[in-house]
Amino acid sequence: MMSARGQEAGSPTPGEGGGERALFSALLEDSAEDLYENAPCGYLSTLLDGQIAKINNTLLGWLGYTRDELVGLRTFSDLLTVGGRLYHETHFAPLLMMQGEVGGVALELRTAAGERLPVLVTSTIKYGADRQPQLIRTTIFDASDRRAYEQELLRARQEADRERDRLQRLVATLQHSLLPSSLPEVDGLQSAAYYHIASRDEVGGDFYDLFPLSRERWGFFLGDVCGKGAAAAAVTSLIRYTLRAAAVYDPDPVTVLETLNTVMQHEYRGDDPRYCTAIFGILTRDGDGFTIDLAGGGHPPCLLLRADGTADFQHTPNGMLIGMLSPAVFTATTIRLAPGDTLLLYTDGLIEARTTGALNAEVDDDRYGDEALHAFARALAPTTAQQAVAALADLLRGFGAGLDDDTALLALHVPVTERPAERGAP
Amino acid sequence: MVVSGRPDGPTVMLAHGFGCDQNMWRLVAPKLARDFRVVCFDHVGAGRSDLAAYSPDRYADLQAYADDVLEICRELDLSQVVFVGHSVAAMMGVLAAVQEPERFAKLVLLVPSPCYIDDEGYRGGFSRADIEELLESLDSNYLGWSAAMAPVIMGNADRPELGEELTNSFCRTDPLIARSFARATFLSDHRAELAKVGVPTLVLDCAQDVIAPPEVGAFVHAQIAGSRLITLAATGHCPQLSAPEATVRAIAAFAAEPGDHSAEPR
Structure with a gap:
């Protein structure tokens, strides 16, 4: 490596190192x-x-x-x-x-x-x-x-976008299939429902229905399957046809929920247990209104908003989570829906919504809660099914990002019929 | 939307074209502001406009953009507007002026093109395949746009400093919106509307412009009765940036003329 040229160049530090430097400079010409x-x-x-x-x-x-x-x-x-x-x-x-x-x-x-x-x-x-x-x-x-690589990325992204669209269409279709496309017309009863879907990518686990049992009798239910996605959708589907079939067989709300409990226990035994909460009711025509027999299993109590402007929770105490234990205990209650009254059923997405809009797990006292809902209902009463659902849908929208769960609403209302002859009687 | 200049002066509205945003007028607007009330805005989907207001269906053609121009006029209660539209915005002005002529005193069409694609007996300068090629260029160039930054940059008109330090921020557009605006722009054909223009019109084109070649400027001039054509000694499609003085002079002189005399025999 030693070169004469390095010496001749008069490098201040002759030797091996200087020679390398010289070669380096030569290359750098x-x-x-x-x-x-x-x-x-x-x-x-x-x-x-x-x-x-x-x-x-x-x-x-x-x-x-x-x-x-x-x-x-x-x-x-x-x-x-x-x-x-x-x-x-x-x-x-x-x-x-x-x-x-x-x-x-x-x-x-x-x-x-x-x-x-x-x-x-x-x-x-x-x-x-x-x-x-x-x-x-x-x-x-x-x-x-x-x-070429970027085009691959772009192609993959376009593919992912298409897949996502497809998934969302599938989810929307499945979701629709789990809910009634429209509520049936019941003479003397006004009904309304609303479903807030938390995610376009996953099927929600909330469900509701209203269906005829005879000329004078209708069944209805609203509930919430634990979990979401395809597995929850399968459970929801099972629940819906079980409740409908059970009510036809024996229209006693407690029996209906017991049947559902047995079916879910049977279907989801072993390492994949599935639960749900639900309220099931039977509407029976009763003069100018309806008698409602209700049973609940682990579900937040429904609200009765009366014609006189009062509003109260209708408890079905000690109702157990459905599908967890066998035998399960459910209790019934009977209420009367008189003209001007509205019965409101909801899932826990409503009361669990965070009012500050932030999804902050550290703070737990910003949940909307029962008391706020009670106050909201009192302010709303007297109301109609459409008005109640519209007001609550507005409330849900107001939560914005604070509403992170699916939420179902179902309202039943007996309209006040104008009967001037009777009203005029002393 | 930014309103500047003399509040008592005639109103000049500056509408940007496909590509960037109202920053395109940054060399022109301050000079016009000496004599005019100047209204600048970003089209929905561009610059700092509210992206939530954009929908690909609504903005699939230029009519929606023209409707927005008219809405701004109504909102600011403007009449006797001198509308200056650059590139595709020139045609938005044409559509708006045909629809509600009473709003407009004059039109300035800066490097307009009523139809970019060649047709029988008409040379727009491009083929459909060329436009597809442009869409490819858009797909491979997001110009600093990213999904994560978009919410910060868009809809923060009150905090303009947020996006400023980012490179290429002037032309930052959601890639899907850019694609859709490119289609609305380059697939448009509004040649038939030109003859319906009833307000005094100045056509400004550039000596060399690959997007709106001289024959397109001449075509627009020929179709709009009584219009005037000035060819700026500028190169490229953005004379307001490459030759701002000449552009301002032409716009200001035309805008300041008494309205009734601007239509001259050709």
């Missing part, structure tokens, strides 16, 4: 001009209107043009594909003029042979001493490999 011409990237200088003033050998080689074919004759945008030219004019050039530089923009050059060359382009404006823009300096990197 890389003139600025040579670096410019043969750099591993393209260099291009243009006037402010884009006219090519200077271009290096590397870029000429990539493009297959001679210097004389370009300098003073063509503009930078002439070197681009037509689409790239549109992009250059609408994005690149204005940005460059506004910011003085634009970096890392993907464009395609058109070579003399007509082939496309994907490149990454960075431009800066060179300013004179008077801060007046003088020319545009551009570096161009060959991005063929990188572009």
